[in-house]
Amino acid sequence: MWYRVSNSIRPLLATLGFFGAIVAPPSVPLLAMVLLSFRFAAWEIPAIGLFVDLMWLAPSGVDGTFSLPLFTLAGVVLVWGLEPLRSEFLMR
Amino acid sequence: MVSGGALGGLARGVSSSVWGIGSAAVGSGFFSSRRALQVENETLKQELSRLEAEAVGFEALESENRELRGIVHIAEDVSGITAPIISSVRSSPYGTFIVGAGSADGISAGSVVMADGQRGFVIGQIAEVGEHSSLVEEIFAPGASAEGSVGGAELIFEGQGGGNARAEAPRAISIAEGDSVTSAMFGGRLIGVVGAVPADSASAYKSIYVRTPVSLSELQFVYVVPRFQ
Numbered sequence: 001m002w003y004r005v006s007n008s009i010r011p012l013l014a015t016l017g018f019f020g021a022i023v024a025p026p027s028v029p030l031l032a033m034v035l036l037s038f039r040f041a042a043w044e045i046p047a048i049g050l051f052v053d054l055m056w057l058a059p060s061g062v063d064g065t066f067s068l069p070l071f072t073l074a075g076v077v078l079v080w081g082l083e084p085l086r087s088e089f090l091m092r
Numbered sequence: 093m094v095s096g097g098a099l100g101g102l103a104r105g106v107s108s109s110v111w112g113i114g115s116a117a118v119g120s121g122f123f124s125s126r127r128a129l130q131v132e133n134e135t136l137k138q139e140l141s142r143l144e145a146e147a148v149g150f151e152a153l154e155s156e157n158r159e160l161r162g163i164v165h166i167a168e169d170v171s172g173i174t175a176p177i178i179s180s181v182r183s184s185p186y187g188t189f190i191v192g193a194g195s196a197d198g199i200s201a202g203s204v205v206m207a208d209g210q211r212g213f214v215i216g217q218i219a220e221v222g223e224h225s226s227l228v229e230e231i232f233a234p235g236a237s238a239e240g241s242v243g244g245a246e247l248i249f250e251g252q253g254g255g256n257a258r259a260e261a262p263r264a265i266s267i268a269e270g271d272s273v274t275s276a277m278f279g280g281r282l283i284g285v286v287g288a289v290p291a292d293s294a295s296a297y298k299s300i301y302v303r304t305p306v307s308l309s310e311l312q313f314v315y316v317v318p319r320f321q
Contacts, residue, residue: 026185056184058219058229067186067235 010040017048021055030074037078041086049075159208159313169212172317173197178225181308187233187253191314194222198318204278206315213282213305214275215255215314228314231283232257232304240275240283242300243267249284255304257284260297273302 013036020028029052033045049071060066160174175193193199203218205228220227231238232251240249245265249257261267273284284302292298 021183023180023183025182052185056186056188056227058186058188058227060219071185 006039010036010042010044014042014044014048017044018051021048021052026052026071029071033071033075033078037082037086039086039090041079041083043079045079046072046075049073156312159311161208170317172203172206172315173199174313175199175226175316176313177311181311185234187230187236187251188219189228189230189308191226191228191316192224193316194224194226196223197316199226199316200318204317206281206317207304207306207308207311208313208315212315213284214278215304215308215311218316226316230255230308232302238275238283239277240273240302242271242273242286242302246276247300249273249302255284255308256287257302259300259302261300263296263298267298267300 013032017029017032017036020032029048033048036042036045049069052071053069057067057069173193175191175197177189178192179190181189191205199218199221201218201221203226204214205216205218206212207215214231216228216230216233218226219229229236230251230253232249232253232255234251234253236251238249238251238257240247240259242259243261243265245261245267247259247261249259251257267286267289269286269289271286272282273286274280275283282305284304286300287303288301290299290301
C-alpha cells in the first residue's frame, strides 16, 4: 500500500516542480526537489534544477558577471549528497 | 322583481373582474409551470455569466489601454518597441522575466527595458535574445549592481530582487524618502525612488533602500529601446 502511494508521489512532485518552475515562486520547485530527495534518488531532481536555470538564468549578467546555476547545483547536491542518508534510513 | 338585464350586467361585471384577475395572474407568471421557470432561470444565469465575462474583458482592455498610454510618453522621447511581458515576474530566482519580442523585432542583448510613468524609468536590460522572445534581467536583480545618483552623490546600488536595491551613502549627504535615483548608465533616466533611509547615528554611513516606482508584477507591457539614446 505504502509502496503504491510512494510511487504515485514521485510523478506528482516532479510535475509540481516542473510546473512550479514556470508559474510559481522559486520556492515551489525547490520544495518539490527537496521533498523528492527525501525518498528518491530521482533523476527528476537535477532535471527540475536544470530546467529552472535554463529558463531563468541569464548566461552572463548584463553587468558581465557570471551567475552560478544554483538550482542545478542544488539538484546535484540533493541527489548525490543525500544518498548516504537515504541508504541509511530508507528500506530498499 | 329583479330584472334579468340587471342580473346579467352584474354577472358580466363579476365575470370580467374574474377574467381580469385571471389574466393578471397569468401575465405575472404566477401560474407558469416549474419547468418554464427553470428554463428561464438557466437562460438568465447564462446571460449573467456572459455579461460578467464581457465586463472582465472590458476591464482587462481598460487596464491594457492605460498602460499603453503610459508607454506613449516614453515613445515620444526615444524610439523603441513595445513588448508584452509573457512570463511571471515572480517565478525567477535570478530576477529575470521574459518579454515577447526578440531579434526579429530588432532587439539585441544589452537593449534597455523601460516601464511607463511620467518620465519612464529603466527596469532592466535584455540579457539573452531569441527570435521572438527575450530574457530580461532586472536592474535590481539579486546580486546585480548598478551605478546611480541620488542627492548629488554617485552610489553603487546592490540589487536585492523584487525591484529593490540597497546602497551605502556617507551620513553627511542629505537623502530623504521619495528622492529619485537616476543613472548615467541609462542617459540620466530614473531607475528607482528612495523607499527608506533608516537612521543609525553610530555609523559614518547610512543605508539607503531603493525600489522601482511601480510593482513589476503589475506590469503587462514594457518598452524596449534597442539602442539607448
